[in-house]
Amino acid sequence: ETGVTQSPTHLIKTRGQQVTLRCSSQSGHNTVSWYQQALGQGPQFIFQYYREEENGRGNFPPRFSGLQFPNYSSELNVNALELDDSALYLCASSSNSHTEAFFGQGTRLTVV
């Protein structure tokens, strides 16, 4: 157990809908990153939040957005869902950008 919890664990949405995924970071960690992992691939970086500010973003369109709250928990929002958004979404917390990251169990999103 890493202390990072994600909800929900599974989700099925229809194309065009919006989804919000949630992540509670490990105690003492002020940095949260989100990754998308398609089947058979390695995780791809979406963005990172540090002390409630976006601290970097990967090659994802603006319909992927996020928030970090004062308690360092975080949300990932995806608007106008597409079939290719079907993936495992992973949240990772760390004490800073250059240390080990602790991952949650992920949210499996299926877009139909």
Next chain:
Amino acid sequence: SQQGEEDPQALSIQEGENATMNCSYKTSINNLQWYRQNSGRGLVHLILIRSNEREKHSGRLRVTLDTSKKSSSLLITASRAADTASYFCATAGSGDYKLSFGAGTTVTVRA
């Protein structure tokens, strides 16, 4: 795009044997990390090696790093059935904030 590339893509070994997998990357790094993933769930951090280190051990794990060749290897000694998983290398750049993962090596340990 993936920064790291693991080799081989898949590995099948007998319990008790050693498993070695390699990772190559393209740009300069601050550190390189190895993670394990069971059955498409969360990733578990195994070991972190910094760019100024050449070798690191943790239990049955041994990691090497060759920055001149931009490559790393992960050795799992005396493998067990519980080591069956996908293994990923991830790099963190010097001025970077993200981990860049390879596509992973799937290891199957046969009893």
